[in-house]
Amino acid sequence: xxxxxxVQPAEGDWVVRADGAVIGESKRALEVIEENCAPVIFFPRxxxxxxxxxxxxxxxxxxxxxxxxxxxxVMKSRTxxxxxxxxxxxxxxTERVAGYVAFHPRLVTLEQL
Numbered sequence: 001x002x003x004x005x006x007v008q009p010a011e012g013d014w015v016v017r018a019d020g021a022v023i024g025e026s027k028r029a030l031e032v033i034e035e036n037c038a039p040v041i042f043f044p045r046x047x048x049x050x051x052x053x054x055x056x057x058x059x060x061x062x063x064x065x066x067x068x069x070x071x072x073x074v075m076k077s078r079t080x081x082x083x084x085x086x087x088x089x090x091x092x093x094t095e096r097v098a099g100y101v102a103f104h105p106r107l108v109t110l111e112q113l
Contacts, residue, residue: 004035005093006066013043013113015049016103018073018080024048025106030097034064041110042100053101058082065091071101073108083107 058070
């Protein structure tokens with residue numbers, strides 16, 4: 001059975017921080033809601049300080065949303081491995097998140113302002 005996935009604009013303004021440093025702020029974030037999973041907020045790359053993100057070796061093929069590529073957050077004091085991801089090969093349901101980045105909420109702070 002295929003998971004049902006919905007992509008919609010995330011309400012309000014969103015900010016992502018790692019160790020207190022602002023990685024990004026957006027009024028254009030998207031929310032991905034996958035059946036039986038917590039919603040995920042995706043930020044447009046243009047709204048992120050991409051200099052903090054470095055592609056990792058980790059990929060996850062064949063997810064219900066498409067092929068995922070992971071990124072480490074590289075900071076002065078430490079590196080947070082696989083803290084963010086993109087959907088590099090989206091499915092028809094997730095085409096809207098192409099060019100967007102999501103973050104693991106256990107590893108960063110995500111806030112709706």
